[in-house]
Amino acid sequence: MGNLVAGANAALTAENPGLKTLLVGLGWTSVHGRGPQAELVPLAVMCNAAGLAVSDDHLVFFNQLASPDGSVMFAGNEDQEQIDVDLGLVPEEVAKIAFIVYVDPEIRGPGTFSAVRQAYIRVATGDNRELVRFDVPLNPGGNITAMMFGELYRHRQDWKFRALGQGYTTGLRGVAADFRIGL
């Protein structure tokens, strides 16, 4: 299916019958200075049909490695982060899974995405055969502090992936407000 552009979607299970597990990889490269640098943190949010987090436990990141049902798991770091999604285990109430990267809101110079020169999200099969990839468009001059890279979502009986590249200037607080996550 190849590369996507922002807003495009790809049918995953419809075009890959029998696809049960996905590997979602997120990665980026940054320029480094000598001082404090932005630390990017990937997370996945499992949302209901209203687009809100099913619960606070359905936010999956480095310190909460798996969803309560075990369907979404942080599993490795070959990219910056790899996330396993077992589609068969995703509860019916979950309508989409959003993949977000935020700048850690450290008070000692948190930084922004301005130092990020390249970022991507890719979706692969469970055995790491890449299905789609989205190179996230970046604005080096912006003050983006969180960004939705993409999302998996249900479409009838199938799962699709949508490339997003939607930035937040309000960082993790904005993400938490949008998804009603209690931090």
Added chain:
Amino acid sequence: MPLNRSGTRADLRYLRRRVKSVPSSPQPSAASQPDQTRPVAEPSAKSPGAGLSLSRPQNSSPAADTGTSTGAGLSLSRPQNSSPAADTGTSTGAGLSLSRPQNSSPAADTGRSTGAGLSLSRTPPGATSPGTRPHAPASNSGMNPAAASDTVLNGRADTSAGRLFPAPGIAEVKQLDGAHPVIRLNARQSAVGSLIITGTSALVWEGSDFTTGALTVDGSFAGTPIDTSGHRPLVGYVEADAVVALRHVRDLRRALFIGRGPQPLGVQLFDGATASVAAPNHDGMFVLALLQVGGLLELRAEAVPADSPDAALWQEFGYTMTARAARQRNRS
């Protein structure tokens, strides 16, 4: 007793990290081939060795570090002399321990009882070795087994966190004192942004690699610093406030924040939640002990004599500065 250095359990699929594989390999990833089961350490006997033991233990913790009882039962024991993981630096010699500690004492670094429990202890020698470490979340006493199971099944943290005793959150306890000595932050509170501790005069830390260091608010430094990949100290000061980089919370094993008043210690989280520690009085003062267990932070107020110098507190809480000459650093 050797230190429990067992890693994250690999027999529970969602608790292990993927073994790196060649991305282009057509072979199934390691995710579909679970690693060899590597169980955590078996529950340890509370009073190992040839010592005297008369005990009524609770379910012993896999991570129990000392010969002391951590359950609600009565323990009369003579711990093994060679325990390198003993936590106290307060006494030496072949030990006799008669204790009924508090349920909520995993963060306690010494053999002192901070609650209403009975504690008469003489801890084993070697307690101040560099390998000293805080109590692991040893006690299951009072824990709802179903809750423990749920926690494990939910995969919110690693197995040690799944065995934590119940503790209130920061929303439930606004002031840490003798009556309410401990709070536990959830996985999100423990990992987002900065943990800010106000009102401290000094702090001391121990990293996950057991390196230790200490810093005062005026810049005096000892031990070994821990820098993060973000080029920030894992624990440090921003002006007069102590700050912990929570993005790297798992690099921090424990820390101690010392405040000598007059204002009480304050705790602030990214979400705006705050708590304070009871202010010093003529009977003594509280220090704030931080312990990271499975990615979750426990904050505990520990009563100490008001006239204890910092070095004595290091010793009492089992901190020994890792080998690096103490030096003075001008922060200005």
